[in-house]
Amino acid sequence: MDLLRFITAxxxxxxxxxxxxxxxxxxxxxxxxxxEAIEKQTKNREDGEIDLALLTDGxxxxxxxxxxxxxxxxxxxxxKRKFIxxxxxxxxxxxxxxxxxxxxxxxxxxxxxxxxGVIEQTRRHSIIASLLNIPHVVVAVNKMDLVxxxxxxxxxxxxxxxxxAKQLGIKDVTYIPISAxxxxxxxxxxxxxxxxxxxxxxxxxxxxxxxDDINLTNSRFPVQYVVRPQTExxxxxxxxxxxxxxxxxxxxxxxxxxxxxxxxxxxxIELGGKEVEEAFAPQSIILHLxxxxxVSRGDVIVNDKDLPQVEQELEVVLCWMDSxxxxxxxxxxxxxxxxxxxxxxxxxxxxxxxxTLEKELNIESAGLNDIVxxxxxxxxxxxxxxxxxxxxxxGTILIDETSNVTVGACMIQ
Amino acid sequence: xxxxxxxxxxxxxxxxxxxxxYLDQLESESxxxxxxxxxxxxxxxxxxxxGKDSIVLVHLALKAFRPGKFPFPLVHIDTGHNFQEALDxxxxxxxxxxxxxxxxNVGDTIKAKNLTEPKGKFAxxxxxxxxxxxxxxEEFKLDACIGGxxxxxxxxxxxxxxxxVRDEFGQWNPKLQRPELWSIYxxxxxxxxxxxxxxxxxxTELDIWNYIKRENIQLPSIYFAHDRExxxxxxxxxxxxxxxxxxxxxxxSVKKVRYRTVGDMTCTAAxxxxxxxxxxxxxxxxxxxxxxxxxxxxxxxxxxxxxxDRKKNGYF
Numbered sequence: 001m002d003l004l005r006f007i008t009a010x011x012x013x014x015x016x017x018x019x020x021x022x023x024x025x026x027x028x029x030x031x032x033x034x035x036e037a038i039e040k041q042t043k044n045r046e047d048g049e050i051d052l053a054l055l056t057d058g059x060x061x062x063x064x065x066x067x068x069x070x071x072x073x074x075x076x077x078x079x080k081r082k083f084i085x086x087x088x089x090x091x092x093x094x095x096x097x098x099x100x101x102x103x104x105x106x107x108x109x110x111x112x113x114x115x116x117g118v119i120e121q122t123r124r125h126s127i128i129a130s131l132l133n134i135p136h137v138v139v140a141v142n143k144m145d146l147v148x149x150x151x152x153x154x155x156x157x158x159x160x161x162x163x164x165a166k167q168l169g170i171k172d173v174t175y176i177p178i179s180a181x182x183x184x185x186x187x188x189x190x191x192x193x194x195x196x197x198x199x200x201x202x203x204x205x206x207x208x209x210x211x212d213d214i215n216l217t218n219s220r221f222p223v224q225y226v227v228r229p230q231t232e233x234x235x236x237x238x239x240x241x242x243x244x245x246x247x248x249x250x251x252x253x254x255x256x257x258x259x260x261x262x263x264x265x266x267x268x269i270e271l272g273g274k275e276v277e278e279a280f281a282p283q284s285i286i287l288h289l290x291x292x293x294x295v296s297r298g299d300v301i302v303n304d305k306d307l308p309q310v311e312q313e314l315e316v317v318l319c320w321m322d323s324x325x326x327x328x329x330x331x332x333x334x335x336x337x338x339x340x341x342x343x344x345x346x347x348x349x350x351x352x353x354x355x356t357l358e359k360e361l362n363i364e365s366a367g368l369n370d371i372v373x374x375x376x377x378x379x380x381x382x383x384x385x386x387x388x389x390x391x392x393x394x395g396t397i398l399i400d401e402t403s404n405v406t407v408g409a410c411m412i413q
Numbered sequence: 414x415x416x417x418x419x420x421x422x423x424x425x426x427x428x429x430x431x432x433x434x435y436l437d438q439l440e441s442e443s444x445x446x447x448x449x450x451x452x453x454x455x456x457x458x459x460x461x462x463x464g465k466d467s468i469v470l471v472h473l474a475l476k477a478f479r480p481g482k483f484p485f486p487l488v489h490i491d492t493g494h495n496f497q498e499a500l501d502x503x504x505x506x507x508x509x510x511x512x513x514x515x516x517x518n519v520g521d522t523i524k525a526k527n528l529t530e531p532k533g534k535f536a537x538x539x540x541x542x543x544x545x546x547x548x549x550x551e552e553f554k555l556d557a558c559i560g561g562x563x564x565x566x567x568x569x570x571x572x573x574x575x576x577x578v579r580d581e582f583g584q585w586n587p588k589l590q591r592p593e594l595w596s597i598y599x600x601x602x603x604x605x606x607x608x609x610x611x612x613x614x615x616x617t618e619l620d621i622w623n624y625i626k627r628e629n630i631q632l633p634s635i636y637f638a639h640d641r642e643x644x645x646x647x648x649x650x651x652x653x654x655x656x657x658x659x660x661x662x663x664x665x666s667v668k669k670v671r672y673r674t675v676g677d678m679t680c681t682a683a684x685x686x687x688x689x690x691x692x693x694x695x696x697x698x699x700x701x702x703x704x705x706x707x708x709x710x711x712x713x714x715x716x717x718x719x720x721x722d723r724k725k726n727g728y729f
Binding site for chain 2: 070099
């Protein structure tokens with residue numbers, strides 16, 4: 001059984017929470033007591049239908065306002081896969097939450113209201129999906145019941161979206177006509193949509209090929225912690241603990257330690273206390289080197305055959321996540337995996353209009369939820385890959401040194 | 414695209430042998446989080462309750478740090494209402510793995526701080542645990558506490574970060590949570606603040622049991638079906654103990670039960686069961702229609718936001 005993390009984009013009006021509620025409900029992942037709790041809350045409603053949306057709104061403020069504010073994580077599984085849903089709010093004032101949920105997702109479900117078609121919100125969600133490089137996109141055309149299950153309406157939306165996807169460079173798109181409220185094409189194939197021959201949503205989630213989403217080519221191993229027992233029998237033991245974020249490591253591999261550039265050879269690999277000949281992403285291991293070299297937390301051990309960039313100047317597209325604005329010239333801590341360095345945002349090239357993709361030039365600061373292109377200079381060289389090439393080694397965060405808060409999410413270009 | 418030779422006809426799929434099962438992926442993620450704690454904090458601790466989730470945490474810590482020592486002690490906040498079986502298990506485990514165990518008692522806090530013992534039929538010290546926990550954090554200057562909470566347990570927990578920053582009063586502010594992106598964890602804090610870290614956030618109850626089975630992890634005996642004298646209360650079975658105030662109409666009987674969660678004797682209910690092995694338990698959990706906390710926790714039912722409120726006050 002494998003694991004798929006996906007995000008749902010849309011607002012309550014699009015039936016996003018209803019869709020999640022349905023998936024959980026129809027896959028029997030909702031427990032009776034949780035259902036009873038939402039039934040109690042739905043009692044006051046006029047239509048008397050259970051509001052499945054209430055399942056996902058966990059905080060009191062969210063229930064009171066009837067909106068999703070923060071990312072909620074939901075879990076369900078079928079015999080084929082375990083699923084982790086990042087349920088993120090869809091409104092523009094919560095762009096940062098959507099970016100957060102998207103960062104760990106391999107698939108995004110973009111909900112389109114069949115009556116409205118491709119609208120500004122669809123564009124925004126798709127732009128974020130493309131910026132965050134989510135490998136698989138599902139366009140769920142919802143509320144088909146409200147357009148009399150019309151194939152023409154559906155086809156026109158497909159044509160519109162294909163144009164957008166082309167513009168954004170989104171390659172893997174799957175279209176499914178659904179009705180979240182009635183459950184059409186979610187778990188069971190709908191008899192209302194006989195012209196649709198593709199998979200149901202759940203079927204697609206179960207079968208979409210995700211094996212290639214983990215990179216096995218570019219070997220990257222950020223050192224998190226040095227294990228040194230310093231006991232009598234393990235006097236010389238010195239193991240580098242970390243997670244292989246991409247690629248494969250074998251005993252005998254020639255490696256380079258970055259940013260220092262020192263070379264050595266893999267002498268031993270331990271996985272869960274056992275010695276193994278090789279290990280691969282995303283396994284957490286202890287790596288040993290043949291030479292007595294200086295390695296500590298924050299270093300990255302890479303295979304000699306394929307080196308990342310090691311530089312002090314990074315071109316990034318960043319999403320600003322703090323209420324205090326970002327201004328050019330400000331200093332922040334930059335963290336990429338386990339490496340944390342001082343940095344300064346040198347200049348902001350443009351602000352991206354997330355609804356239209358237009359670039360606004362001559363920008364001096366960025367506010368909450370803004371997405372900008374910027375140049376960051378770091379105090380020491382940093383080993384990284386472009387986000388497009390290697391997501392796991394191309395995403396970084398900015399931390400405000402005075403408030404300690406995570407204020408920015410950067411995709412290195 | 415890939416320079417790895419993979420056999421597309423392999424039964425393991427296109428990645429051939431380079432494929433990780435979902436439990437391996439969850440395990441690796443959790444080990445990664447624990448090592449981030451070791452790398453980012455000066456004085457962390459692992460909160461150990463004797464329950465299955467914290468037992469899994471210890472197992473993961475062994476995988477993360479052996480042959481080295483844990484970079485943190487185990488800390489148990491003992492309410493004084495714990496099951497003896499869980500306490501025995503705790504001591505035996507700490508002894509076997511040779512790691513430091515710190516125990517602090519809620520009873521001592523009640524005396525020292527002149528707190529009021531909770532009253533009522535199931536007088537639970539669960540809420541008072543927070544005082545002892547915050548005192549312990551202060552006593553040992555702990556900057557990070559690793560806990561076994563899971564996001565599938567409860568709605569408020571579904572929104573909590575893996576690195577969850579608490580202010581100097583231990584309070585969680587759901588509106589001021591740090592965005593948590595990719596697998597990058599920001600544990601930077603000021604003096605006096607601390608971070609609660611939840612390495613098994615993404616595991617479900619069933620994942621935990623499947624992992625316990627796969628790794629052959631030993632559990633306290635109360636997780637398996639046994640005969641116990643219980644008080645029937647609003648459809649739930651509460652273990653008879655000296656802490657429960659019996660009333661005239663109370664119905665006490667012996668039932669064959671097991672515990673789905675292990676908390677205080679006063680606020681954890683047992684479930685009727687014949688499950689004597691992990692396999693039996695997994696079968697029961699797959700068939701069950703009630704959530705873990707719903708079936709076994711008396712303290713969550715107080716209000717819709719009971720957990721959210723407790724967390725805001727520094728609860729784990």
